[in-house]
Amino acid sequence: MRFKSLAIVAALVLGLASSAFAGEKVTIKGSTTVLPIMQRAVEAFMKKHPDVTIEVSGGGSSNGIKALLDGTTDIAMASRQMKDKEVALASEKGIKATEIVIAFDAVVPIVNPANPVANLTADQLKGIYEGKITNWKEVGGNDAPIVVISRDTSSGTYETWEGKIMKGARVFPGALLQASSGAVLQAVSKNPKAIAYDGLGYVNDSVHAVKVDGVAGSAESAKSNTYKIARSLQIYVNGEPAGPTKALVEFILSPEGQKIVEETGFIKM
Known part of the structure; x- marks a missing residue:
């Protein structure tokens, strides 16, 4: 009976974990260089969080950063750092572009x-x-x-x-x-x-x-x-990441995520 109780508790915990971000959506746009890392990371992340919807597309670093400044993406992938004029535009729009290096x-x-x-x-x-x-x-x-x-x-x-x-x-x-x-x-x-x-x-x-x-x-x-x-490879988010965005960032920076970086041919942190 004790083992059965433990199994029920474990199932409940897993159920809570998988539904923690139920119905939430994350949009990712930008660098085609970073794209293979992100696609692999998202695939692995969604196996752990199947209730999250994540959309990933390329288009280039500049387009990803523009999307962040326009409010049409949660994460901008970039194979370059933001330019001064982009930082200034973000400030004008009340956006705090937070840089997170994920690989080299x-x-x-x-x-x-x-x-x-x-x-x-x-x-x-x-x-x-x-x-x-x-x-x-x-x-x-x-x-x-x-x-x-x-x-x-x-x-x-x-x-x-x-x-x-x-x-x-x-x-x-x-x-x-x-x-x-x-x-x-x-x-x-x-x-x-x-x-x-x-x-x-x-x-x-x-x-x-x-x-x-x-x-x-x-x-x-x-x-x-x-x-x-x-060069460094980075992502940009508005402010401090939260919810599934934060969880995804933490996954990419984790040993499992950094192993994906290496497996895709890039250089881990």
């Missing part, structure tokens, strides 16, 4: 596996993206034109590249712009003449990662600051 990343130049180029200097990368270096033979590759692929300007990855590689210069108009990290990967995997850049978690065997100034992008080089294009 390295932005990695990628080429097609058929391309023999394995290392480029930061200056060479800048020259390629300015449109000043136009043939692979100029950087030790084959005699073939360089097809430059870049993220669009709403992307936090684009802004990281612009800040750390372009140094204020603009990506030249002839670059082919892609709207997501996945689209970048696919474009390079199909074109032997292409170069692009992507988050570390997206790099797989369909492309070849290029070293920058002799240093490969990795968890170790990003954390030690020996890799030039490292």
Whole structure:
């Protein structure tokens, strides 16, 4: 009888836990770099809290932050930090944008596996993206034109590249712009003449990662600051997170959530 009583109590506790956020909804928008982490985390979280409705979509860091400032998302995913003008606009609207870093990343130049180029200097990368270096033979590759692929300007990855590689210069108009990290990967995997850049978690065997100034992008080089294009990945919420939003944030920062970060190819806290 005692075991039966304990089982009933346990069932009641589990029932209360699963219904703690019953009927509540969380909306998440923003960075396509952060998207794989969030999708996996949400999937695991909803197994623990099946009564919560969570909607996740990409669109880029800038669009996610805009949605937070417009009040159309609970969580904004961002692969860059908020700009001063965005912080000022949030203040004007009475929004306290709270930054929560959930992972780290390295932005990695990628080429097609058929391309023999394995290392480029930061200056060479800048020259390629300015449109000043136009043939692979100029950087030790084959005699073939360089097809430059870049993220669009709403992307936090684009802004990281612009800040750390372009140094204020603009990506030249002839670059082919892609709207997501996945689209970048696919474009390079199909074109032997292409170069692009992507988050570390997206790099797989369909492309070849290029070293920058002799240093490969990795968890170790990003954390030690020996890799030039490292960055944090963060989410933004309005004020202090509460309810299911708080529970989801705590889950992502937990050992289980950080294991998901690693499994998706990014760098845990």
